Ligand SMILES: Nc1nc2c(ncn2[C@@H]2O[C@H](COP(=O)(O)OP(=O)(O)OP(=O)(O)O)[C@@H](O)[C@H]2O)c(=O)[nH]1
């Protein structure tokens with residue numbers, strides 16, 4: 372008799388380990404020498420599974436015409452891999468109790484009434500006969516579920532575990548399945564599992580006192596299969612086991628313990644065979660969808676934090692800028708007053724010096740006819756000329772000094788404006804990055820399927836608030852740089868005027884008139900006045916912006932608090 376070995380876990384032929392991959396069948400075909408098989412392996416009909424005590428080994432009698440049989444990689448037992456066992460079923464059917472029985476603990480809360488049942492999905496690992504198991508006690512999966520969203524919402528806490536794959540789904544019941552339970556199971560099959568789900572599902576009848584009586588179990592099994600077959604064919608072909616895990620209370624405690632121990636054995640014997648991992652495509656998709664949404668949340672949190680940081684920086688900077696600008700305005704006002712004073716002084720001395728010059732010129736000209744007037748005339752002309760020139764030059768020098776200080780203030784303000792512009796540019800970039808998250812959110816399946824209304828609403832809200840139209844980080848400042856005043860121009864003009872003043876001309880009258888006019892109307896003065904006006908207007912804009920940013924910052928803080936709760 373030839374024996375075909377399909378799962379070559381620890382089986383050795385002639386001493387060599389045949390742990391192999393998907394080419395097992397080919398390998399099996401070529402095996403025509405003696406096999407050493409650990410464990411018993413007699414009279415096993417084709418296709419029947421056999422498990423030795425240490426490791427599951429699948430053997431079957433070889434068909435002379437082997438069926439087109441492909442070996443699922445998942446069948447290759449990985450000793451270290453944990454087996455995920457998912458418990459589902461209506462409230463009060465005994466999921467938490469069964470989890471306690473299997474894990475040999477008391478960590479799952481066994482409810483005394485269906486209303487106060489388990490409120491949170493919980494998983495616990497344990498090891499039995501060198502096989503590691505993870506029992507996942509769920510909440511409300513498998514009971515009158517109405518919609519896809521509801522299932523996905525309930526599963527979202529355990530997707531990490533489920534994405535590893537499930538070895539067995541234990542669907543608990545303690546009597547007849549209700550129509551709602553069957554419908555809920557069908558919905559599960561359609562939404563997160565697939566048609567293969569029944570191959571990985573075992574219906575566990577709890578509260579079955581005769582669970583040790585094989586005949587009673589078989590009778591119930593047949594009756595159940597007939598009944599369930601009328602409403603669900605897939606469920607009719609599902610494996611069924613029977614247990615009884617009575618509550619450990621009162622005088623029945625010792626009996627309950629014995630019963631639970633026996634149930635545990637039944638369960639573990641069954642689970643030992645469940646080495647194949649079930650990874651349904653919809654669950655993988657769900658996992659992907661969840662990952663995608665979690666990355667949206669993560670990116671949103673990061674974006675909000677960055678925006679927060681930049682708003683804070685902008686607000687601080689604006690505060691400093693406002694203070695500096697106020698000082699700058701004060702400084703320019705002082706310079707303006709100084710120049711006004713210089714120009715006022717210049718006009719006063721211009722009247723005296725030009726009058727002297729004019730009298731001197733008059734006497735000098737009279738000296739042509741009356742020579743004794745010539746000398747005083749020339750003397751007065753010289754005094755008047757020198758005095759006018761000195762006044763002019765001194766006023767221009769002082770004005771120049773003040774103007775320089777004004778220009779320095781102007782440059783300082785300009786630098787602040789440029790820095791603000793850079794900060795705003797960065798903020799704009801950050802907000803644009805934030806905007807890039809929005810389309811991802813809008814098209815995300817998680818949002819479309821409305822899986823977690825609360826999370827979706829928070830993200831939506833945060834996006835609307837932070838990316839809302841009201842947020843415009845730009846501060847448009849009119850920092851007028853076009854100044855008219857030029858020191859060199861003023862100096863050239865003073866020199867030319869000086870020369871002209873030497874000639875016998877009425878230029879002095881014009882100079883006095885001009886100096887009077889320039890006490891109020893001079894390029895340096897108008898430059899400073901214009902700048903003060905612009906800076907004051909800018910200051911208002913800055914203050915308004917500061918106020919607005921402060922309010923927005925409050926909004927961002929609130930958003931941050933809301934979004935932090937999502938993680
Ligand atoms: N006699 C008997 N009682 C059981 C059995 N399984 C559970 N119970 C009892 O049934 C009640 C509910 O059991 P739980 O394990 O809390 O049920 P559950 O499915 O986790 O319920 P939820 O958490 O509400 O979904 C408890 O009082 C258990 O002691 C069983 O096999 N036999």
Ligand SMILES: [Mg+2]
Nearest residue numbers: 466467488489
């Ligand atoms: Mg429970």
